[in-house]
Amino acid sequence: MHGTATTEHATAYPANLVTDGPAPTAHQIAIEHTFETAHRLPHLGGKCTSLHGHSWRVAVSVIAPTLSDDVTVVEFGALKAGVRQWMDTHLDHGTMLGVHDPLAAHLLAAKCKVFRFGANGNETVKDPELLATDLAWPTVEAVAVLLRRVSQAVLAALPCAPDARIGQVFVRETHLNTATYGPVDAP
Numbered sequence: 001m002h003g004t005a006t007t008e009h010a011t012a013y014p015a016n017l018v019t020d021g022p023a024p025t026a027h028q029i030a031i032e033h034t035f036e037t038a039h040r041l042p043h044l045g046g047k048c049t050s051l052h053g054h055s056w057r058v059a060v061s062v063i064a065p066t067l068s069d070d071v072t073v074v075e076f077g078a079l080k081a082g083v084r085q086w087m088d089t090h091l092d093h094g095t096m097l098g099v100h101d102p103l104a105a106h107l108l109a110a111k112c113k114v115f116r117f118g119a120n121g122n123e124t125v126k127d128p129e130l131l132a133t134d135l136a137w138p139t140v141e142a143v144a145v146l147l148r149r150v151s152q153a154v155l156a157a158l159p160c161a162p163d164a165r166i167g168q169v170f171v172r173e174t175h176l177n178t179a180t181y182g183p184v185d186a187p
């Protein structure tokens with residue numbers, strides 16, 4: 001009886017469905033996080049010159065052509081812990097500024113958390129700020145680039161599926177403004 005059932009299954013589900021057919025496929029997972037952080041963009045003028053805060057929302061995707069032996073792309077908990085800890089430590093309840101913004105010195109002197117972008121000269125900055133030396137100002141686009149780099153570093157230290165990589169990183173700055181950064185061929 002079991003043999004008959006197997007034969008019927010094989011007939012009901014053609015091989016091209018079972019194997020996904022010839023089109024390239026990939027697995028994608030995503031994690032999300034939020035942080036409450038101020039910034040200002042005086043180089044743009046207008047209202048962004050004023051120091052103001054956002055509830056930033058981030059989604060980080062990881063893509064892999066095949067799964068690991070434990071049938072995952074990467075373990076969600078470990079990836080979330082690494083990415084969230086970085087954001088909580090370096091950005092949450094802090095202020096993102098250009099490195100030459102005069103507000104930076106004042107806020108640091110007042111023992112406020114500050115993350116400085118664009119320190120590409122002889123400035124003395126913290127190690128995490130070295131991830132943003134080529135990003136002059138903390139625009140939503142720059143934040144997406146920064147957080148993709150952070151996510152790449154976190155993923156590199158974790159066991160994961162073969163050839164797993166960070167895909168798109170999505171950042172929501174306001175209800176109306178978002179930015180996405182990642183490889184153009186990634187979902």
Ligand SMILES: [Zn+2]
Pocket residue numbers: 039048052053054173
């Ligand atoms: Zn803003």
